[in-house]
Amino acid sequence: MARHSMSGCTARTTFHLIGPQSWTAVPAALVYDSTDPFAVRVRFGDDDDRAHDDGSAYEAAGADDAGSDTAPDEDGGVEWLLSRDLLRAGLVGPVGEGDVRLWPARGGLDVLFLQLRAPSGEALFEVSGAAVGQFLRETDALVPVGTESELMRVDDELTALLRGGTDNPTSH
Numbered sequence: 403m404a405r406h407s408m409s410g411c412t413a414r415t416t417f418h419l420i421g422p423q424s425w426t427a428v429p430a431a432l433v434y435d436s437t438d439p440f441a442v443r444v445r446f447g448d449d450d451d452r453a454h455d456d457g458s459a460y461e462a463a464g465a466d467d468a469g470s471d472t473a474p475d476e477d478g479g480v481e482w483l484l485s486r487d488l489l490r491a492g493l494v495g496p497v498g499e500g501d502v503r504l505w506p507a508r509g510g511l512d513v514l515f516l517q518l519r520a521p522s523g524e525a526l527f528e529v530s531g532a533a534v535g536q537f538l539r540e541t542d543a544l545v546p547v548g549t550e551s552e553l554m555r556v557d558d559e560l561t562a563l564l565r566g567g568t569d570n571p572t573s574h
Contacts, residue, residue, distance in 0.1 A: 410435040413537035417436065417527040434541040442486050447479030482518060490538055493531055506531055
């Protein structure tokens with residue numbers, strides 16, 4: 403069931419951390435906010451009992467390259483910032499360099515692999531490709547592909563930068 407706000411959407415899902423001999427279910431949320439139209443946040447440790455048994459739920463939520471923000475959020479989880487385009491491309495073929503890499507499983511399986519690297523180590527996850535695809539369709543309904551630049555507040559960001567401020571003017 404999908405619910406939207408004017409500014410974003412959230413998909414709660416489960417990523418599976420692949421270990422040497424087993425895997426561990428990790429609750430997570432894919433978060434999109436139209437005030438940062440090129441980015442998708444992956445919040446690991448986002449445990450919420452509204453998630454369905456199939457690992458997916460949608461809830462309203464108030465760059466061509468991927469980046470990471472591995473600092474714990476206020477709830478103690480970890481958040482990574484990914485490019486929406488990178489996430490979309492990872493559904494159909496291998497993409498990414500450095501800290502973030504994505505690729506679909508072979509043989510038509512509904513699996514997307516996500517490899518994350520940080521100074522503290524690296525992790526390999528698998529997640530439902532269908533869940534990621536559905537989430538991306540929800541983001542496209544909010545901000546169609548190719549229209550992201552129209553939402554950027556470049557003048558506000560440039561003014562803040564020239565004033566020497568480090569605050570993000572789009573995070574009001």
